[in-house]
Structure formats: structure tokens, C-alpha cells
Amino acid sequence: MTQTVRRRAALGTTVLAGLLLSACGTGDDRSEATTITLYTSEPQEKIDELLADFAEVEPDIEVEVFRAGTGDLTARLETDLNAGDPGADVFLAADAPTFEGFKEDGLLMELEPEELDAVPEQWQDPEGQYVGTRIIPTVIAHNTAEYDAAPASWQDLTDPEYDGEITLPDPAVSGAAAFNAAVWYLQDDLGEDWFDELGANAPVIAESNGPVGQAVADGSQPVGIVVDFMMRDLRDAGSPVEVSYPEEGVPYIYQPIGIFQATEEAEAAQAFVDYVISQRGQEYAVEQNYLPVRDDAGSPEGAPALDEITFMEEDLSEITEVQGEALDAFDSTIGG
Amino acid sequence: MPSTRPSEAERSLPALGLINTGLWLFCLAVVLVPLGTVALYGVASGRLGELAQPAVGTAAWNSLSSATLSGVLAVLLALALVLAIEHTQLPGRTALRILALSPLLIPPFIGAISWIGLFGPSGMVNSVAEELFGGPVWTIYGGDGVVLLLALHSYPIAYLLLTAALARIPAELEEAARASGAGSRRALVHITLPLLRPALVSSFILVTVSNLADFGIPALVGGPQRYETLATIAYRFVRSGTVENPVELAACVGVVLLIIVALGMLLIRRFSRASYSLEPSSSRPAPLTLKRPWALGGITWAAVLGITALPLSALLIQALLPAPGVELSWENLSLDNFRSVLESPWASEGAQLSVTLALGAALITGVAGLAIGTVMTRTSLPGRGLLRSVSLLPLAVPGLIGAVGWLLLAPHLGLYNSPWLILWAYVMSFLALVVQAIEAPLRSTSAALEEAARVSGASALRAFSDVSVRLALPAAAAGALLVLLTAVRELTISALLLAPNAQTLGVAIFNLQQAGSYGSAAALSVLVTVAGLLGMGLVTRRLHTR
Numbered sequence: 001m002t003q004t005v006r007r008r009a010a011l012g013t014t015v016l017a018g019l020l021l022s023a024c025g026t027g028d029d030r031s032e033a034t035t036i037t038l039y040t041s042e043p044q045e046k047i048d049e050l051l052a053d054f055a056e057v058e059p060d061i062e063v064e065v066f067r068a069g070t071g072d073l074t075a076r077l078e079t080d081l082n083a084g085d086p087g088a089d090v091f092l093a094a095d096a097p098t099f100e101g102f103k104e105d106g107l108l109m110e111l112e113p114e115e116l117d118a119v120p121e122q123w124q125d126p127e128g129q130y131v132g133t134r135i136i137p138t139v140i141a142h143n144t145a146e147y148d149a150a151p152a153s154w155q156d157l158t159d160p161e162y163d164g165e166i167t168l169p170d171p172a173v174s175g176a177a178a179f180n181a182a183v184w185y186l187q188d189d190l191g192e193d194w195f196d197e198l199g200a201n202a203p204v205i206a207e208s209n210g211p212v213g214q215a216v217a218d219g220s221q222p223v224g225i226v227v228d229f230m231m232r233d234l235r236d237a238g239s240p241v242e243v244s245y246p247e248e249g250v251p252y253i254y255q256p257i258g259i260f261q262a263t264e265e266a267e268a269a270q271a272f273v274d275y276v277i278s279q280r281g282q283e284y285a286v287e288q289n290y291l292p293v294r295d296d297a298g299s300p301e302g303a304p305a306l307d308e309i310t311f312m313e314e315d316l317s318e319i320t321e322v323q324g325e326a327l328d329a330f331d332s333t334i335g336g
Numbered sequence: 337m338p339s340t341r342p343s344e345a346e347r348s349l350p351a352l353g354l355i356n357t358g359l360w361l362f363c364l365a366v367v368l369v370p371l372g373t374v375a376l377y378g379v380a381s382g383r384l385g386e387l388a389q390p391a392v393g394t395a396a397w398n399s400l401s402s403a404t405l406s407g408v409l410a411v412l413l414a415l416a417l418v419l420a421i422e423h424t425q426l427p428g429r430t431a432l433r434i435l436a437l438s439p440l441l442i443p444p445f446i447g448a449i450s451w452i453g454l455f456g457p458s459g460m461v462n463s464v465a466e467e468l469f470g471g472p473v474w475t476i477y478g479g480d481g482v483v484l485l486l487a488l489h490s491y492p493i494a495y496l497l498l499t500a501a502l503a504r505i506p507a508e509l510e511e512a513a514r515a516s517g518a519g520s521r522r523a524l525v526h527i528t529l530p531l532l533r534p535a536l537v538s539s540f541i542l543v544t545v546s547n548l549a550d551f552g553i554p555a556l557v558g559g560p561q562r563y564e565t566l567a568t569i570a571y572r573f574v575r576s577g578t579v580e581n582p583v584e585l586a587a588c589v590g591v592v593l594l595i596i597v598a599l600g601m602l603l604i605r606r607f608s609r610a611s612y613s614l615e616p617s618s619s620r621p622a623p624l625t626l627k628r629p630w631a632l633g634g635i636t637w638a639a640v641l642g643i644t645a646l647p648l649s650a651l652l653i654q655a656l657l658p659a660p661g662v663e664l665s666w667e668n669l670s671l672d673n674f675r676s677v678l679e680s681p682w683a684s685e686g687a688q689l690s691v692t693l694a695l696g697a698a699l700i701t702g703v704a705g706l707a708i709g710t711v712m713t714r715t716s717l718p719g720r721g722l723l724r725s726v727s728l729l730p731l732a733v734p735g736l737i738g739a740v741g742w743l744l745l746a747p748h749l750g751l752y753n754s755p756w757l758i759l760w761a762y763v764m765s766f767l768a769l770v771v772q773a774i775e776a777p778l779r780s781t782s783a784a785l786e787e788a789a790r791v792s793g794a795s796a797l798r799a800f801s802d803v804s805v806r807l808a809l810p811a812a813a814a815g816a817l818l819v820l821l822t823a824v825r826e827l828t829i830s831a832l833l834l835a836p837n838a839q840t841l842g843v844a845i846f847n848l849q850q851a852g853s854y855g856s857a858a859a860l861s862v863l864v865t866v867a868g869l870l871g872m873g874l875v876t877r878r879l880h881t882r
């Protein structure tokens with residue numbers, strides 16, 4: 001752990017002493033470095049590795065991380081704002097609609113376009129207040145011990161062969177899953193009919209991507225609708241899983257990054273954003289099994305290149321508009 | 337109103353009055369202000385009306401029914417186990433006791449995943465059943481699964497409380513019954529069970545209220561069948577991404593839960609009455625003599641193993657395999673997950689922080705709970721019943737909502753991003769565990785001892801502290817132990833209140849699980865469980881050999 005001060009509170013000492021020691025845990029010993037705080041929903045290990053790499057690029061900038069699920073992050077930010085300013089300088093989580101909300105509330109500052117040009121326009125805010133950092137598509141994963149071949153398309157999942165075998169994250173509790181539901185809903189050849197047919201296969205609605213990945217890997221639900229990087233991680237760890245990108249295309253989010261207007265360390269925050277979307281930062285993302293947002297960073301092992309993947313592109317305003325409708329349709333078919 | 341006889345002279349006591357004022361101030365600072373803050377945040381948003389939707393009504397009913405049913409189940413299960421393990425001379429009682437208490441230490445969402453692996457639609461048990469009978473035995477998803485898992489995760493609370501109460505029943509009573517010709521069974525039904533009644537009521541209240549707030553089990557097991565509780569609906573608002581200012585709505589849900597608990601407490605106070613009082617005795621309760629010890633032993637072992645060993649072994653297997661789905665064979669088993677967890681800075685720092693916070697919370701709630709519990713049951717000071725209800729309120733509120741109250745206050749207290757914030761949030765949430773643990777044993781002790789001390793010339797305060805407080809100590813220790821074990825793996829409060837670059841054990845396990853590092857999450861859970869059980873083995877043995 002490079003960023004934290006190692007504190008050695010011997011547990012044998014009194015509780016009080018221990019509390020006093022841990023109370024001076026963070027930020028009491030300022031070095032020359034500038035410190036910025038990052039709120040993120042990135043997996044802990046991945047953000048730790050990324051920051052270790054960033055420390056090589058910018059040794060004078062310390063990044064303190066508050067990592068939590070998107071919901072807890074939202075709750076913390078709302079409470080922060082209610083009591084004053086955001087507790088973070090940089091926010092790396094969730095999806096474009098979330099950042100649109102921040103923008104409307106005037107929370108974000110404009111990013112300087114040093115590296116922005118390398119990121120395709122559709123993956124950044126036209127007003128330059130946030131930019132995509134990694135492409136996270138939702139794909140079909142299957143357990144290779146149970147199935148020889150992957151379902152080739154979303155339509156295939158309605159085949160009775162998959163009756164009782166499918167699991168997917170709950171769009172009612174996950175912003176990203178709700179986003180996906182709206183995208184499927186808007187597809188002419190999928191839409192509500194597809195929800196209906198999929199529902200006939202009685203898929204298990206899991207609480208989030210984490211349990212979905214586990215169920216696919218251990219074979220208890222051998223087919224999953226799930227984010228791609230997690231399954232590649234599992235495959236690398238030895239689980240019998242594989243991902244496939246359905247031929248109709250994939251719904252995806254591009255996990256934006258932005259800087260809060262209230263920051264006192266705009267320059268350091270800017271440097272971190274630059275790094276994340278730089279070629280080096282993007283190559284690091286690829287190493288972590290993510291699809292990058294630039295075409296000069298390669299692709300994770302076993303994943304197609306960016307230009308080989310069909311992405312389901314939908315207008316953001318339209319997604320926001322039909323989200324409620326899509327969730328109702330989902331609930332009355334798959335969730336029913 | 338409880339009808340304990342207060343000792344004579346206490347009403348005129350300035351010292352006790354001071355203590356009472358101090359306790360009220362403590363509850364005001366630690367419970368009422370943060371809870372009031374979050375309730376006010378909800379009410380002031382003017383959005384309570386948005387909760388007038390059928391989904392919330394259903395969730396409220398589900399919360400109430402699942403908490404109550406699981407409370408009944410947990411208490412019955414705990415009672416059966418306590419009588420079989422603590423009231424007899426079965427072989428292997430220490431091992432049984434430790435196993436029976438193990439669910440306390442497994443974070444509910446991790447336990448739920450283990451059970452899903454067994455009883456999910458294509459889980460291990462149902463896959464076998466599918467092949468044998470062409471259909472699943474029982475699928476865990478839905479309301480029945482939620483009730484069952486809540487009960488299986490919360491019965492150890494009742495177990496500890498009932499054990500402490502049983503240890504106080506003097507042997508003379510059962511011996512007298514048997515001497516008058518009653519068999520073991522009659523002595524049990526007519527003497528022991530009635531004497532345990534206050535402890536049964538206390539543990540039922542405690543388990544039910546804390547199950548109201550549980551999030552992990554209903555989210556994982558109820559979600560797939562669209563079975564929502566107030567706790568999961570609050571989280572749904574916060575996580576959906578489409579609700580404006582979702583924390584305001586979650587706070588409104590908190591208000592609804594507080595109202596439910598307040599009404600429940602009123603009901604209970606109307607119907608509960610002090611039943612018996614015991615003269616304290618130094619003799620140990622007499623174990624039941626069994627006609628067929630092996631039969632009961634076999635049944636008890638099978639039950640305890642069925643409840644605890646299945647999920648524990650699922651967890652252990654997961655921890656020993658490099659990744660889920662890897663074939664289970666000797667050459668595939670490895671300690672890599674344990675190694676990586678032990679080497680990870682998060683786990684060791686998380687352990688340090690969690691153990692420190694849990695010890696601190698256990699100490700503070702132990703002392704404060706002891707004071708509140710004794711004042712409540714041994715004096716007739718004004719407002720004492722209210723004090724008990726106040727301390728119980730935060731237990732019903734999901735961690736997210738309680739934490740928001742502290743987070744709103746933090747900048748004004750200068751505690752933003754400080755571990756002290758988490759400590760006080762723990763104290764708020766877990767104070768009730770100690771207060772409830774103390775209540776039953778004290779309520780069933782007569783005031784004669786204090787009167788004897790007064791007659792012998794002790795001051796009222798002296799009689800109170802030497803007699804009542806001392807009587808309550810073992811129960812307070814059991815309550816503090818509960819706090820320690822609950823706090824050490826706490827997740828939802830710390831998830832919101834942690835400073836950047838800090839983690840508690842619960843959060844570390846959850847983060848690993850969410851990131852797909854299931855093996856490491858399981859390994860860390862196993863380590864926490866084993867360390868906790870070893871610690872608990874030592875402590876509970878002390879509790880018994882008073």
C-alpha cells in the first residue's frame with residue numbers, strides 16, 4: 001500500500017490507545033505532495049493497481065480513494081452536498097446519465113482537452129465536462145463445462161434449451177442494468193417481445209453482477225447476462241467460463257470520469273484525468289481486462305478489437321425517457 | 337407497565353437522579369440526535385407522500401412479517417439448542433456450542449450466497465433432486481427463504497441471551513420439583529421454561545427488530561422473486577440512478593421503520609408483564625438427566641451440523657479453490673486465496689480497524705447498556721421505560737439510513753472521515769443488544785437483596801451498585817460479546833462512513849465479492865469466522881464457569 005500511512009497500533013494495547021492511533025490514520029502527515037480524493041466504484045484491486053501506475057507517472061500527486069458500490073457512492077455524495085461540498089475532487093463511476101445529472105446541478109468543471117481528442121466523440125460529453133474511461137459492455141457468458149458453444153445472440157437466449165439456466169443482474173437495483181434494460185427495450189428486433197420470451201425461460205434475477213458471475217462460474221446458473229471484464233477475470237483465474245458478444249450488438253456504458261467544480265486541486269485532478277485517458281492509462285485498463293476508449297491501446301486477451309464489436313447506440317435522452325417504461329415491461333415479464 | 341418493586345429509598349436519591357440524567361444525555365447524543373437528523377432530513381424533504389405507493393405497502397408488510405416470523409423461528413430454534421446443549425450433559429458440548437454460534441460471524445450476504453449454492457434452482461441439493469425425483473426439493477428464493485435465512489443468521493443472538501438466563505436459574509428449584517416427584521420433563525415445563533420467559537421475550541424483541549434492518553438476505557434471496565422489504569426498497573431508491581435525491585426517500589423509509597418499531601414497542605409493553613422473580617443463588621442449574629443421551633445427542637449434532645456445517649463447508653471449498661467452477665479435487669485445492677488475503681494490505685488494516693472499533697463499541701455499549709439496563713429495571717426513575725425503547729430504535733434502521741444521520745452531522749462535529757464517526761455509529765446501532773441482554777435476568781430477580789443491603793446499612797447507591805449492577809454483569813458481558821461479534825464484520829454502516837483509503841473487514845469482504853474475487857472473499861470470511869469462534873470459545877467458557 002503506497003498511499004496509506006502504515007499505522008502499527010498493537011492490538012494488545014488498550015482500546016483507547018488503539019482508537020487514538022487509528023483516529024490519526026489519514027492525511028495527518030502532509031508531505032510535499034498534492035493530495036486529491038477520488039470517489040469510484042472500480043473494484044478495489046483494479047483501482048489500487050491503476051493508482052500504483054499513476055504514481056510512477058506523477059509521483060507528486062497522492063490519490064486517496066473512497067471505493068463503494070454505485071448506490072453507496074450516490075448516497076455519500078448526496079449527503080456530502082447537503083452538508084457542503086462534495087467530499088471528492090474526482091468521480092469515476094456509473095454512467096453518462098448520472099453525469100448528466102451532475103452537469104445539470106452545475107457540479108462539474110470543464111476538462112482541458114489535452115488528451116480528449118483521442119477519445120471518440122460519442123464517448124464523451126459534448127460540453128467537455130466528463131469523458132469515458134473504459135467500455136463496459138453487457139454480454140452473454142456461459143459455463144464451458146455445461147455448454148460447448150455460446151449462445152450467439154440475444155434472441156438465442158429465448159430457446160427452451162436455456163429454460164431455468166439463465167441469470168442476470170436486477171435492473172431495479174442497478175443503474176447500469178436499468179440502462180441496459182432501456183437499450184434492449186428500444187431495439188426494434190428485441191423490445192418487449194424479447195423480454196416476454198426471455199421471461200418464459202424463467203431467468204434468475206440476481207442482486208448484481210457479482211453474484212451473476214459466481215453463479216455462471218460455479219455452474220449453478222450456467223448462462224449469464226453480465227459485464228464482460230468480470231468474466232475474463234474469472235476465466236484468467238481458472239473458472240470454466242467464456243464470454244460472447246451477441247451478433248445484434250451489445251448495450252454498454254463507458255464509465256465516465258469528471259472533476260467537481262468545488263475542487264481546490266484542479267491541476268492535480270486534471271493530471272489524473274489525463275492519465276486515465278492517456279495511451280498508457282488505457283493500455284493499463286486493457287491489462288485489467290477492460291475494453292479501452294481509444295483504438296491505440298489494444299484489446300484484452302480473447303476480446304475482439306473495438307471496431308469488431310457492434311455497439312447498441314441509443315440517444316441518451318431517449319434512454320432516460322423510456323427507462324421507467326422499460327423497467328415496468330421488464331418487471332411484468334421477466335420479473336413476473 | 338412493569339411491576340418490579342423499586343427499592344425503598346431510591347426515589348429521593350440525588351446520585352441516581354444524576355445517573356439518570358447522564359444516561360438520558362448519552363442517549364440524546366448517541367441515539368436521538370443522529371436518528372432525529374436523518375428522520376428530519378426525510379420529513380423535511382416533503383417526500384413522505386411519495387411512499388404512498390403499493391410497493392412500499394407490500395414491502396412494509398413483508399418487513400414486518402418476515403422479521404416477526406424469523407424472530408419466532410430463531411427463538412424456538414435457540415431455545416431447543418440451548419436446552420439440548422447447555423442444560424444436559426451431552427458429549428461434545430463445547431464443540432456444539434461453538435458451531436451453533438458460528439452464524440453470528442458470517443456476514444449475512446456471504447451466508448446467503450452459500451445457501452443459494454445449495455438450494456438455488458440449480459444449486460447442489462436441487463440438482464441432485466432433479467436427477468432423482470425430476471424436480472427440486474425446495475427453492476430458496478422468495479419470502480420463505482428470506483424468513484428461514486434470517487432465522488438461521490439471527491438465532492445465535494437468542495442463544496447467547498438464553499444461555500445467560502439459564503445460568504441464573506438456581507438448581508434448588510428444579511431439584512425441589514424433582515424431589516416432589518416430578519420427572520425431568522415436568523420440571524422443565526413447569527419450572528425452567530416459565531423462568532426463561534423474560535429472556536425469551538427479550539431475545540424475540542432483539543432478533544425481530546434487528547431482522548427488520550437486514551439488507552443482505554432479502555436482497556439476495558428475496559430479490560429474484562421480487563420479494564421486497566423496507567430495507568431493500570430503501571437501497572433500491574438509492575441505487576436505481578433514476579430517483580432524484582434518493583437519500584431523502586431512503587430517510588423517509590427510515591421514518592416508516594421507526595414508526596413500526598415504536599408501535600411494536602407500545603404493543604409489547606401493554607402485554608408483557610414481569611412474571612416471576614428469583615432469589616439469586618450461587619448454585620449452578622442442574623443438568624437434565626437423560627434416559628437416552630445418545631438419541632438426543634445424535635439429533636442435536638445432526639441439527640447443528642445441518643444448520644452450520646453445510647454453509648461453512650461451502651464457504652471453505654470456495655476459499656480453497658482458485659476460482660469458482662474449478663473441479664473439486666485434491667490437486668486443485670490450494671491455500672492461495674488465504675495467502676493473498678493475508679498478504680493484502682486491505683485485509684490486515686481492515687482487521688486492525690475493525691477489531692479496534694468493535695472492541696471500542698463493545699466496551700462503550702457494555703458500560704452504557706449496563707447502566708441503562710439496571711436503571712430501567714431496578715429503579716422507578718421517571719422515563720425509564722422510554723429509555724429502553726429509545727435504545728432499541730436504531731437497531732431497526734438499515735445501516736445505510738443510520739449512517740446517513742451520522743454523515744450529515746459529521747462536518748459539524750469535526751468528525752468527517754474519522755474512525756470515531758464509525759465508532760459512534762456502531763454504539764448507536766448496537767446499544768440495544770446490551771440493554772436487552774440485561775433486562776431479562778434483572779427483571780426476574782427480586783428486590784430483596786437490595787433491601788437486605790439497605791437494612792445492613794448500605795446507602796441506596798451502594799446497594800444499587802453492589803447488588804443490581806453486579807447481578808447484571810454476566811448478562812452485560814454476553815451483550816458486549818454480541819456487539820463485538822456483530823461490529824467486527826459490520827458492512828452497511830462502515831461502507832458509507834469510511835475515510836478514503838480505509839476499510840473495515842466487512843467492507844473488504846464485500847468489495848472482494850463484488851469484484852468477482854469470490855475465493856478471496858470466502859477466505860477472508862473463513863478467517864474472520866475461525867478467529868471469532870476461537871475468541872468466542874474462550875469467552876463463553878468464562879461465562880459458564882462463573
